[in-house]
Amino acid sequence: MSVLSLENVTLRYAADAGRNTPVLASIDLSIDHDEFVVVIGRSGSGKTSLLNLAAGFVKPSSGRVRLDGAPVAGPGAERAVVFQDDALYPWLTALDNVAFPLRLRGFSKADRLRRARALLDQVGLSDAAERHVWELSGGMRQRVGIARALASSPKFLLMDEPLGALDALTRSRMQGFLLDIWQRNRVGALLITHSIEEALLLATRVIVLAPNPGRITSEIFTTFGRDHLAGTPLSEIRSSAAFRRLQDELTVLIHAEEEGIAA
Numbered sequence: 591m592s593v594l595s596l597e598n599v600t601l602r603y604a605a606d607a608g609r610n611t612p613v614l615a616s617i618d619l620s621i622d623h624d625e626f627v628v629v630i631g632r633s634g635s636g637k638t639s640l641l642n643l644a645a646g647f648v649k650p651s652s653g654r655v656r657l658d659g660a661p662v663a664g665p666g667a668e669r670a671v672v673f674q675d676d677a678l679y680p681w682l683t684a685l686d687n688v689a690f691p692l693r694l695r696g697f698s699k700a701d702r703l704r705r706a707r708a709l710l711d712q713v714g715l716s717d718a719a720e721r722h723v724w725e726l727s728g729g730m731r732q733r734v735g736i737a738r739a740l741a742s743s744p745k746f747l748l749m750d751e752p753l754g755a756l757d758a759l760t761r762s763r764m765q766g767f768l769l770d771i772w773q774r775n776r777v778g779a780l781l782i783t784h785s786i787e788e789a790l791l792l793a794t795r796v797i798v799l800a801p802n803p804g805r806i807t808s809e810i811f812t813t814f815g816r817d818h819l820a821g822t823p824l825s826e827i828r829s830s831a832a833f834r835r836l837q838d839e840l841t842v843l844i845h846a847e848e849e850g851i852a853a
C-alpha cells in the first residue's frame with residue numbers, strides 16, 4: 591500500500607523571503623493509495639502550493655514530503671499531475687499525446703501504441719485517437735490529459751482544478767468520469783477545487799485550508815463518491831438532505847475565519 595505524506599511542512603517561496611507569514615505552515619497530510627482527497631479553501635490559502643509540494647515541483651522550507659517513507663526529491667512518474675489547462679502537445683494526435691510519456695520510459699512503438707489505445711478506450715475516446723488537439727472539445731482534451739497522466743502507471747494522481755475550465759454540464763459528467771477512473775486504476779487522488787459541491791461528490795476526505803499562513807483547519811470524511819460508484823445517480827446524491835447539510839457545513843467552515851475577522 592502506497593502513502594504520500596507531508597510531515598510538519600512549512601513553505602516560504604524564495605521570492606517572498608521578506609514576508610513574515612509562510613505560505614503554508616504545520617501541514618501534516620497523509621494520503622493512502624485508495625483515498626480521494628480533495629483540498630478546498632479560499633483563494634491564496636495555498637492549495638496549489640500544497641499540490642506542488644506533493645508533486646515535487648517545490649521543496650518544503652522545513653518538514654518532509656515522503657512517498658512510501660522515502661523522501662521526495664523532485665517530480666516522479668509515480669506522481670502524475672493534471673492541470674486545469676490540459677497542456678497537451680498541440681502538434682500531436684490524441685493517441686500520440688497519450689503515448690508520449692511511454693516513449694520517454696523506453697517502451698517499444700508497438701507497446702506504447704497498444705497501451706495508449708487502451709487508455710483512450712478507458713476514457714471513452716477510442717474514436718478520437720487520430721484527432722489533433724484542436725479537433726477536441728474541452729472535456730475531451732481533459733480526458734486525453736488524464737489518459738496521458740495514467741500512461742506512466744502512477745501511484746498518485748495530483749489534479750489542480752482539472753474541471754475548472756469546463757462548462758457546467760461537461761463538468762458534471764466529468765465528475766462521474768473521474769470517480770470511475772480513480773476506482774478502476776486504483777490510484778490515490780489529490781484534487782484541488784473551488785467548488786464545494788465537487789469536493790463533496792468526489793472526495794473520500796475533504797481538507798479545508800485557511801490562509802495566512804496556509805494551514806489545515808478541517809477534515810471531513812464523505813461517502814458520496816463511493817455511493818455513486820455503487821450505483822446511486824449523482825443527481826440523487828446532489829439533492830439528498832445529507833449532501834445539502836454537508837454543503838452548508840463546509841461553506842461555514844471555509845468562511846469561518848472571514849466572518850470572525852468581519853465580526
Ligand SMILES: Nc1ncnc2c1ncn2[C@@H]1O[C@H](COP(=O)(O)OP(=O)(O)OP(=O)(O)O)[C@@H](O)[C@H]1O
Pocket residue numbers: 603604605606613631632633634635636637638639640
Ligand atoms: N512561485 C511563487 N512565488 C512566490 N509566491 C507564490 C508563488 N506561488 C504562489 N505564491 C503565493 O503563495 C500564496 C498561495 O498561493 P497558491 O496559488 O498556492 O494558493 P491557492 O489557494 O491555490 O490560490 P487560488 O485559489 O487563487 O488558486 C499566495 O499568496 C501566492 O501569491
